[in-house]
Amino acid sequence: MSRTVKLSAGLLLVVAVMAIAGPWVSPHDYLTTNLDSTLSPPSVSGQRFFGTDDLGRDQFVRTMTGTRVTLLVAVVASLVSLVIGVAYGATAGFIGGRVDAVMMRFVDTLYALPFIFLVILLMVAFERNFLLIFVAIGAINWLDMARIVRGQTLSLREREFVQAAQLIGVGTVGILRRHIAPNLVGIVIVYLTLTIPQAILVESFLSFLGLGVQEPQTSLGSLVNGGVAQMENASWVLLIPATWLALVLLAFNFLGDGLRDYFDVRKSP
């Protein structure tokens, strides 16, 4: 496994530990405003590692809390897309024939839709429900997963051990569960690591526009948005969460890419 993969995995581990432990360790919390020390620059002395925002709230704790929210949304949304994608792809691939053709044609149709705009529409219509963000992002991201899983299932179906199982009378569900599914685990995990950054991107995009996570809750997207308003006199309020978010995304992408190369699933640009 390449050095980039290990490095990214290590970095993500550090990010996760900091996001979980940071708010407990710090003497500040993400809600308390302090109008005496607004926009104070980062310093170690008052344990204001990332400074404070325009309401005097501690940016370190806010960034860590935001990371928690962002990661949680991303992981849950990816799991949603995993369940839909694997079920859909495995079914299409295993049944094959005309059913497969129709099911994959439907996926092609969905690919052409401007999903992010439909998600925004959903957010407008249903009052930015937190649960809805999970579902909406999951509903976007299952398409890739379905395609990959379907391709893999299609080739697994022809293998001897599946035919042997069919011969001794194992049912369709049994074959899918006992013989197909275990062989999909590797590829699915690789694609999951690539789905998570996409989900992070969508969530933070929505939050950035003010259509995602709502105050006083925060996420990395809304922190960047808050930083934009302050960038002329307090650039760290923008730069720290922005860099943090970029770092997390970069690490996930490098990890997913490296894992894909390692397992040599499918070369792609």
Next chain:
Amino acid sequence: MLRYALLRILGAIPTLLLVIALAFLMVHAAPGGPFDDERVLPADVAANIESAYRLDDPLPQQFLAYLSGLVRFDLGPSYRYVGYTVAELIAIALPYSLQLGIMAMVVALLLGVSAGTFAALRQDTVLDRVVMGFSMTGISIPIFVIAPVLALLFAVKLQWLPAGWSGAEGAGRLVLPVVTLALPQIAYLARLTRASMIEVLGSDFIRTARAQGLGMPRVVRVHALKPAMLPVLSYLGPAVAAILTGSVVVEEIFGIPGLGQLFVRGALNRDYTLVLGIVVFYAALIVALNLVVDILYAVIDPRVRYR
């Protein structure tokens, strides 16, 4: 060829109808009406407004009325910008977004393809790794991070370029938005071009051309570029979609009165017809462009036509 094109056009119609139906349903399934406010309207006034906007018709009838309006480019009245129709608002905002989007697309294609070819010709050298490293970074960093950071650096700190749109004059105000919008696409196109160029350069006809004594620049220009551009061509559809999404952010940050800004304002104000109209417009644009790309693809690569 004509048959193929017709089939593609027919295939695009259900996609478009699906988007329109989905978007329409979402807006109409929203809890509460578009005119629900803190101030409760008297029942008869509310009823009058509803019948004026034909909101008291049954849903299928409203949908058919909306569709028949669409055919005539009538997207209905805006709920918030009183006195404007959605079509008028789109017509006012569109030129800004169009200018921005086309410029970003051209810049992205030129730089992305060049960078990708450059890296492919130096595969596995330090320069290749540097280009690909930048490319990965460009793909990973979201546009709403790139935009404010560039604005902070070049407009606020260095003051080389204007950050806003309204106060500035001339071409300078276009530089930052176009660069921001193009960067992720440059990054993606570079990776795409590099991968497909490496594959093409490994094929037999390139070896033949080389064996006949053609120089590398000429081989790339005359023989390799065209087949290597096929994946790039098929990425153009998603690229346009990505630029539309990106322009929502870029227009918001740089204060450009284009379609993206109109969309976000509409979304935050719950201007249902406006948001619905823009989504339908974007969808039509993306579907149409995908169609053009599909047909172009078949023109360039005859194998596609006979699948």
